[in-house]
Amino acid sequence: MTPQHHRIDAGTGTGHRAVPRLGLPLIPLPATTAQILTACGALLTLLSTFLPWTWTRAFPGNLTVTGYPGGLQILTLTGAALTLTQVLATAAPTGLPGLRWLNPSGRHTATLLLAAGTLATTWYTLIAIAARLGGLVNLEPGGYLAGAAALTTLTGALALPHTPARPLPPARALPAWAEIAVIAAVFGLALRVLTYGIGTAYGELFTGFLLLTGFTTAALFAGGLGARLTTLTHRHRRVTLTAALVTAVLFPLTQDTDEYTLIIVNILIFATVALGLNVVVGLAGLLDLGYVAFLGVGAYTAALVSGSTASTLHIHFPFWAAVLTGAAASLVFGVVIGAPTLRLRGDYLAIVTLGFGEIFRITVGNLNGESGPSLTNGPNGIPNIPDLVILGYDFGTKHSLGSLTLTPFANYYLLMLFFTALVVLVFSRAGNSRIGRAWVAIREDETAATAMGINGFRLKLIAFALGATLAGLAGTVQAHVAYTVVPEQYVFAGPVPPNSAFLLAAVILGGMGTITGPLLGAALLYLIPAKLQFLQDYQLLAFGLALILLMRFRPEGIIPNRRRQLEFHEASTDPGPGADGNGIRLTKAEA
Amino acid sequence: MTTTTATTAPVLTATGVTMRFGGLTAVRAVDLTVREGQIVGLIGPNGAGKTTFFNCLTGLYTPTEGTVTFRDTVLPPKPHLVTQAGIARTFQNIRLFANMTVLENVLVGRHTRTKEGLLSALLRGPAFRRAEKASEDRATELLAFTGLAAKRDHLARNLPYGEQRRLEIARALASDPGLLLLDEPTAGMNPQETRDTEGLVLAIRDQGTAVLVIEHDMRFIFNLCDHVAVLVQGEKLVEGTPETVQRDERVIAAYLGTPFDGAPGEAEAAEVQAAEAHAAEETDR
Ligand SMILES: Nc1ncnc2c1ncn2[C@@H]1O[C@H](COP(=O)(O)OP(=O)(O)OP(=O)(O)O)[C@@H](O)[C@H]1O
Ligand SMILES: [Mg+2]
Numbered sequence: 001m002t003p004q005h006h007r008i009d010a011g012t013g014t015g016h017r018a019v020p021r022l023g024l025p026l027i028p029l030p031a032t033t034a035q036i037l038t039a040c041g042a043l044l045t046l047l048s049t050f051l052p053w054t055w056t057r058a059f060p061g062n063l064t065v066t067g068y069p070g071g072l073q074i075l076t077l078t079g080a081a082l083t084l085t086q087v088l089a090t091a092a093p094t095g096l097p098g099l100r101w102l103n104p105s106g107r108h109t110a111t112l113l114l115a116a117g118t119l120a121t122t123w124y125t126l127i128a129i130a131a132r133l134g135g136l137v138n139l140e141p142g143g144y145l146a147g148a149a150a151l152t153t154l155t156g157a158l159a160l161p162h163t164p165a166r167p168l169p170p171a172r173a174l175p176a177w178a179e180i181a182v183i184a185a186v187f188g189l190a191l192r193v194l195t196y197g198i199g200t201a202y203g204e205l206f207t208g209f210l211l212l213t214g215f216t217t218a219a220l221f222a223g224g225l226g227a228r229l230t231t232l233t234h235r236h237r238r239v240t241l242t243a244a245l246v247t248a249v250l251f252p253l254t255q256d257t258d259e260y261t262l263i264i265v266n267i268l269i270f271a272t273v274a275l276g277l278n279v280v281v282g283l284a285g286l287l288d289l290g291y292v293a294f295l296g297v298g299a300y301t302a303a304l305v306s307g308s309t310a311s312t313l314h315i316h317f318p319f320w321a322a323v324l325t326g327a328a329a330s331l332v333f334g335v336v337i338g339a340p341t342l343r344l345r346g347d348y349l350a351i352v353t354l355g356f357g358e359i360f361r362i363t364v365g366n367l368n369g370e371s372g373p374s375l376t377n378g379p380n381g382i383p384n385i386p387d388l389v390i391l392g393y394d395f396g397t398k399h400s401l402g403s404l405t406l407t408p409f410a411n412y413y414l415l416m417l418f419f420t421a422l423v424v425l426v427f428s429r430a431g432n433s434r435i436g437r438a439w440v441a442i443r444e445d446e447t448a449a450t451a452m453g454i455n456g457f458r459l460k461l462i463a464f465a466l467g468a469t470l471a472g473l474a475g476t477v478q479a480h481v482a483y484t485v486v487p488e489q490y491v492f493a494g495p496v497p498p499n500s501a502f503l504l505a506a507v508i509l510g511g512m513g514t515i516t517g518p519l520l521g522a523a524l525l526y527l528i529p530a531k532l533q534f535l536q537d538y539q540l541l542a543f544g545l546a547l548i549l550l551m552r553f554r555p556e557g558i559i560p561n562r563r564r565q566l567e568f569h570e571a572s573t574d575p576g577p578g579a580d581g582n583g584i585r586l587t588k589a590e591a
Numbered sequence: 592m593t594t595t596t597a598t599t600a601p602v603l604t605a606t607g608v609t610m611r612f613g614g615l616t617a618v619r620a621v622d623l624t625v626r627e628g629q630i631v632g633l634i635g636p637n638g639a640g641k642t643t644f645f646n647c648l649t650g651l652y653t654p655t656e657g658t659v660t661f662r663d664t665v666l667p668p669k670p671h672l673v674t675q676a677g678i679a680r681t682f683q684n685i686r687l688f689a690n691m692t693v694l695e696n697v698l699v700g701r702h703t704r705t706k707e708g709l710l711s712a713l714l715r716g717p718a719f720r721r722a723e724k725a726s727e728d729r730a731t732e733l734l735a736f737t738g739l740a741a742k743r744d745h746l747a748r749n750l751p752y753g754e755q756r757r758l759e760i761a762r763a764l765a766s767d768p769g770l771l772l773l774d775e776p777t778a779g780m781n782p783q784e785t786r787d788t789e790g791l792v793l794a795i796r797d798q799g800t801a802v803l804v805i806e807h808d809m810r811f812i813f814n815l816c817d818h819v820a821v822l823v824q825g826e827k828l829v830e831g832t833p834e835t836v837q838r839d840e841r842v843i844a845a846y847l848g849t850p851f852d853g854a855p856g857e858a859e860a861a862e863v864q865a866a867e868a869h870a871a872e873e874t875d876r
Contacts, residue, residue, distance in 0.1 A: 453703030
């Protein structure tokens with residue numbers, strides 16, 4: 001990245017957030033009228049969900065019952081209720097007492113976002129009904145009422161007066177136990193929302209869920225409640241980490257079947273590998289397009305020493321030894337690839353790593369005893385990887401702990417969770433150290449970094465090797481979860497994550513250099529293809545479009561880096577001259 | 592102010608440094624010595640090869656010919672080894688780590704003077720925490736020294752121009768250098784900031800760091816330097832005390848233009864400054 005890029009970033013970054021949204025609202029109405037209109041619209045939307053929206057149960061979720069909302073109606077109901085509370089929380093002049101905490105900023109943007117989210121969800125539902133059943137004729141009056149009411153709400157919200165952004169008033173001091181209780185409640189709620197999302201039984205419900213959660217989250221931050229919660233979690237870091245871990249551990253216990261537990265294990269593997277890639281891309285700024293190969297090396301190593309009947313090695317390592325072997329193999333592979341390539345810069349590195357990723361896949365496809373030495377069974381891969389048994393605990397069977405049952409995938413989930421936590425720890429500790437700062441310095445300006453005494457090649461190699469090792473770790477678990485490894489799991493781009501392109505997308509979409517970013521990005525990128533089966537052929541197209549939109553409107557990713565947030569410390573000033581380092585850069589690349 | 596320190600030991604000795612880019616010889620057989628406790632100025636018209644010479648000294652370029660010696664050791668042309676040996680620099684076109692905080696920028700500068708590796712960062716033993724604390728203390732001290740203490744948590748790219756230049760100096764000082772190379776430290780500064788920078792450079796010298804400075808601001812050069820070298824078209828034209836240099840006919844013809852009488856008058860200073868501002872504009876591209 002050249003400083004010129006940063007300058008562009010600075011421009012857009014401040015452009016779409018710091019500029020106060022003053023001026024007249026889109027629809028001119030007296031403020032009180034606007035508020036009443038919004039409130040009535042939201043109330044009407046809420047009530048409409050108790051009416052039937054369609055006549056037949058052919059549309060999933062049963063939207064035909066009077067007095068009992070079902071399926072997508074519940075989402076509209078939630079959205080409308082939230083909009084209503086926001087209107088009340090910001091009601092003139094100071095908001096309804098008791099509800100003010102819901103919107104500490106006192107701005108109407110949150111209401112607007114919620115109204116838009118409710119409208120999007122409701123209209124999406126109506127369109128989905130018409131599309132699935134063949135025509136608007138399938139809508140009952142209740143459906144029309146819902147659509148009109150949601151539109152009224154948005155109209156009202158658009159007429160609400162704009163207020164400039166200003167610093168939040170100080171939060172009311174709560175006793176420490178209450179703050180901790182709030183954190184616990186938030187995580188409980190998050191778990192509930194996540195379980196609901198993963199458990200959505202049909203594509204329409206998942207889309208509605210995504211729409212509503214997206215808008216609600218945006219509203220949460222627009223209203224200032226998000227900032228309040230962030231402050232709280234920063235103040236109680238340990239509690240927050242524990243709460244996150246407990247939530248994650250509790251997840252499989254909320255599931256009755258293994259179906260969704262399998263999804264979440266895969267998300268966890270994907271997310272862990274993405275976090276490993278984040279060391280390479282997010283911290284050191286090395287564009288690695290063949291990262292999935294390291295996952296493959298770990299998985300193949302673990303499969304070979306797993307005692308699988310199909311393994312050509314016929315040895316059975318205990319799991320800890322398999323993990324160490326897999327990680328070590330990945331490390332060696334990382335160094336072997338990194339040592340010659342890391343002397344290259346930018347684009348060249350990306351192309352070479354892309355090539356190496358493909359070479360890995362093709363090579364394991366050829367090590368079948370015919371076109372190469374017999375090691376990996378070629379395209380057939382290594383099937384029948386036995387379940388893990390650690391200290392007599394068989395991961396392949398159900399275990400009962402009192403009234404709780406742990407299914408096989410729940411076992412693997414908990415094991416993978418341990419590795420995810422480990423990778424999170426490694427990432428945060430490495431990132432926040434002398435080595436991590438050197439990585440960021442290299443990412444920012446490699447010439448300046450070397451002039452500050454940083455051995456660029458050596459540090460890039462460390463980042464590359466660490467990234468490879470972390471992916472290898474995840475690979476050893478993946479082999480056992482999938483029961484089989486085949487070369488086609490480790491492609492550059494494909495419909496099923498993790499592959500190199502999706503890994504990179506998870507990092508960039510989530511937020512480079514952050515911990516939560518890639519985790520969230522991976523969850524979204526895994527769930528969306530898994531839930532929206534109807535997209536199938538268009539999946540990569542939709543994925544590309546989403547990335548373009550994101551880069552246009554939120555180049556820093558969903559979760560911006562802490563450093564990016566600092567941008568708003570003060571009014572931005574021109575950071576001085578652009579890069580005249582090109583001469584130096586070229587010469588150094590040649591040297 | 593200008594004390595002759597020819598008696599002290601040399602910090603930096605460049606012998607016959609030549610740098611060719613294809614057919615262009617940007618630096619031709621330049622010899623230069625900087626001694627302990629000296630502030631040495633390097634002046635010359637635009638495109639004379641001053642920055643190229645700096646890049647040869649710091650290992651960013653591998654000189655086509657010639658050697659650079661720092662306190663009796665010949666330096667390898669590798670920037671990180673040069674910094675390790677004890678030479679730190681700033682850049683003519685500010686090259687801060689724009690998305691890191693002010694404090695982090697200075698901490699990066701301490702890289703060569705600390706050695707905690709990845710393993711110790713992962714284990715976070717007491718030794719690691721002590722080293723981090725020490726680095727932070729030293730960085731805080733340097734920020735106070737350069738007058739940036741209040742800005743420690745700001746992003747480098749959000750600093751005003753003059754403060755960015757000072758942060759570059761703080762970052763360079765973090766490697767506890769024996770010699771500091773400054774490439775146009777006052778370019779783009781207003782007169783007040785320039786005077787502040789003069790004070791800063793003197794303070795750095797007084798702390799025992801020799802300074803080699805490229806500057807177009809003649810008042811700055813003649814106020815500070817014990818010794819001045821003039822580079823014209825890649826060759827060293829004249830070298831000596833500021834008084835000798837500013838009276839030299841060839842220098843006047845090639846660079847200074849107007850003859851000086853003693854300290855430069857206001858008119859000349861303004862003229863030079865205008866020229867310098869113009870030059871800064873051009874070089875900043
Ligand atoms: N990497 C390079 N490749 C080719 N030519 C170069 C390179 N770097 C510098 N030059 C050339 O070398 C000459 C000296 O440039 P240099 O930047 O060292 O001048 P300078 O004395 O620092 O000038 P200024 O006062 O404008 O900063 C110029 O003609 C320049 O074009
Ligand atoms: Mg120059």
